[in-house]
Amino acid sequence: xxxxxxxxxxxxxxxxxxxxxxxxxALAQTINDQPLRYLDSAATSLRLRAALDAARSxxxxxxxxVHRAVHRLGIAATARFEAAREAVRGFLGAAHGDEVVFxxxxxxxxxxxxxxxxxxxxxxxDEVLVSVLEHHANLVPWHLxxxxxxxxxxxxxxxxxxxxxxxxxxxxxxxxxRVVAVAHASNVLGTITPVAEMxxxxxxxxxxxxxxxxxxxxxxPVDVQALGCDFYAFSGHKLFAPTGAGVLYGRRDLxxxxxxxxxxxxxxxxxxxxxxxxxxxxxxxxAGTPAIAAVVGLGAAIAWINDLGWPAIAAHKHALAAHAxxxxxxxxxxRLLSTAAPRVPVFAFTLAGVHPHDIATLLGxxxxxxxxxxxxxxxxxxxLGIAASARASLSIxxxxxxxxxLAVALAGAAALFAGRGRS
Amino acid sequence: MNPALAALYQGVxxxxxxxxxxxxxxxxxxxxxxxxxxxxxxxxxxxxxxSDGRIxxxxxxGHGCAIALASASMLAGLVEGRDATEARALGAELERLxxxxxxxxxxxxxxxGDLVALEGTRAFPTRIxxxxxxxxxxxxxxxxxxx
Numbered sequence: 001x002x003x004x005x006x007x008x009x010x011x012x013x014x015x016x017x018x019x020x021x022x023x024x025x026a027l028a029q030t031i032n033d034q035p036l037r038y039l040d041s042a043a044t045s046l047r048l049r050a051a052l053d054a055a056r057s058x059x060x061x062x063x064x065x066v067h068r069a070v071h072r073l074g075i076a077a078t079a080r081f082e083a084a085r086e087a088v089r090g091f092l093g094a095a096h097g098d099e100v101v102f103x104x105x106x107x108x109x110x111x112x113x114x115x116x117x118x119x120x121x122x123x124x125x126d127e128v129l130v131s132v133l134e135h136h137a138n139l140v141p142w143h144l145x146x147x148x149x150x151x152x153x154x155x156x157x158x159x160x161x162x163x164x165x166x167x168x169x170x171x172x173x174x175x176x177x178r179v180v181a182v183a184h185a186s187n188v189l190g191t192i193t194p195v196a197e198m199x200x201x202x203x204x205x206x207x208x209x210x211x212x213x214x215x216x217x218x219x220x221p222v223d224v225q226a227l228g229c230d231f232y233a234f235s236g237h238k239l240f241a242p243t244g245a246g247v248l249y250g251r252r253d254l255x256x257x258x259x260x261x262x263x264x265x266x267x268x269x270x271x272x273x274x275x276x277x278x279x280x281x282x283x284x285x286x287a288g289t290p291a292i293a294a295v296v297g298l299g300a301a302i303a304w305i306n307d308l309g310w311p312a313i314a315a316h317k318h319a320l321a322a323h324a325x326x327x328x329x330x331x332x333x334x335r336l337l338s339t340a341a342p343r344v345p346v347f348a349f350t351l352a353g354v355h356p357h358d359i360a361t362l363l364g365x366x367x368x369x370x371x372x373x374x375x376x377x378x379x380x381x382x383x384l385g386i387a388a389s390a391r392a393s394l395s396i397x398x399x400x401x402x403x404x405x406l407a408v409a410l411a412g413a414a415a416l417f418a419g420r421g422r423s
Numbered sequence: 424m425n426p427a428l429a430a431l432y433q434g435v436x437x438x439x440x441x442x443x444x445x446x447x448x449x450x451x452x453x454x455x456x457x458x459x460x461x462x463x464x465x466x467x468x469x470x471x472x473x474s475d476g477r478i479x480x481x482x483x484x485g486h487g488c489a490i491a492l493a494s495a496s497m498l499a500g501l502v503e504g505r506d507a508t509e510a511r512a513l514g515a516e517l518e519r520l521x522x523x524x525x526x527x528x529x530x531x532x533x534x535x536g537d538l539v540a541l542e543g544t545r546a547f548p549t550r551i552x553x554x555x556x557x558x559x560x561x562x563x564x565x566x567x568x569x570x
Contacts, residue, residue: 365428
């Protein structure tokens with residue numbers, strides 16, 4: 001008799017969304033007597049109770065500084081801080097804990113790597129390839145790096161569906177290409193970019209691959225080794241943790257080639273007026289007291305995600321994204337900037353006759369929190385020929401009912417501006 | 424619609440936003456300036472034809488939300504035919520209307536005409552900039568060297 005087969009991970013129990021929602025204290029509020037429908041998770045996710053509790057217990061109990069104190073508070077804080085590093089290592093599939101640098105956020109991570117690569121890899125006439133769909137956080141640091149070194153910033157174009165145009169990307173890679181910087185997922189279009197293929201092509205030319213994972217980490221499992229990227233950046237606050245902490249993953253051998261970014265305590269091995277010796281990574285890049293509570297909160301958020309499991313999370317997001325695509329496309333006058341699939345549940349759109357800023361104000365007063373503007377992706381909006389868009393972005397705590405309320409409110413906003421609505 | 428929203432999107436605002444007046448090019452403009460709002464991507468260019476310190480014509484171009492369009496439409500209409508000095512005084516009055524509480528109380532509403540409707544933005548701090556963007560473009564146009 002054959003032994004019973006182990007349960008398949010794909011057969012995971014469906015996500016209990018109501019139970020998930022109870023773990024996010026901010027959802028308990030009302031706006032103008034309407035329930036909060038938080039549809040702006042791409043800007044910042046709501047904070048998880050367990051992450052907040054972990055952070056608070058640092059500040060209320062294990063309140064010492066990390067890596068310095070020999071007293072019990074410092075020992076406890078350091079142990080929890082380093083446990084968070086190990087949690088991030090596992091979360092990203094990194095080979096070594098010392099490949100995980102804690103920063104102030106994805107923006108700080110990308111500035112760190114851009115300035116480090118500028119000083120070590122960029123010469124006049126060299127090229128940095130950056131995709132058109134980038135958030136300014138993965139564009140402006142490269143602009144600064146190129147300006148400083150006399151290098152060229154080259155846009156990687158998109159195809160008609162809002163995806164990286166791989167053929168044209170491959171043609172852009174050349175002997176002067178030193179860096180390729182790309183988002184893992186677009187904060188506007190929701191597209192998931194072909195990072196692994198892009199990295200393979202870039203490495204064949206000897207270029208370094210930097211990935212902005214800010215919009216991906218809450219939605220899909222990341223394996224930096226499978227992706228083959230050299231650097232990967234994200235922020236804790238987009239992963240249910242408090243603001244103030246971020247991560248830069250860097251491949252061990254490459255991280256070791258980067259010069260210090262900011263000088264200060266902890267990033268040295270010895271200091272004299274004549275000579276400063278710098279610590280090995282990650283300490284070399286962690287000058288000063290870090291956001292200890294936020295980092296420990298991030299570790300707690302990752303533990304919670306691991307408990308839920310990606311199969312259940314992915315199934316929920318997939319169903320939600322399909323529902324949202326259908327519901328939004330049914331709104332008269334609404335045009336989605338991208339209908340790409342698979343995608344992260346981020347939906348930017350325009351609504352005929354109503355400016356995005358007006359949509360966001362009208363909906364905001366009904367408790368529907370959405371974003372309007374260019375979402376820090378101005379070149380993408382230029383490429384699409386529009387000045388601004390509205391954006392609804394969903395997360396693990398989002399429901400189909402919230403999406404339906406959004407669709408109804410959008411139809412109401414369109415009617416108001418067409419002169420047919422309530423006055 | 425709640426009272427704050429009704430005040431923000433009152434009839435005169437929606438009318439101007441849906442059919443802006445004084446919008447378009449001004450071929451013989453003597454002064455012009457463009458202002459962007461990086462928060463939402465709004466952009467307003469204000470063009471003026473000045474003669475002996477008098478604004479003979481004011482036209483705006485650009486794109487923006489209902490508040491920005493209505494503000495530009497009303498402002499251009501209000502300053503046409505006035506001296507640059509008067510236009511600056513109107514702008515200062517608008518800034519008082521949308522400024523801190525003390526200044527707001529002192530604002531001379533009567534001089535502002537329909538622009539008073541922009542008062543509705545006070546309940547939405549991120550939208551005040553939408554209302555003042557056209558005035559900033561006008562102010563900078565007046566400061567421009569002339570062309």
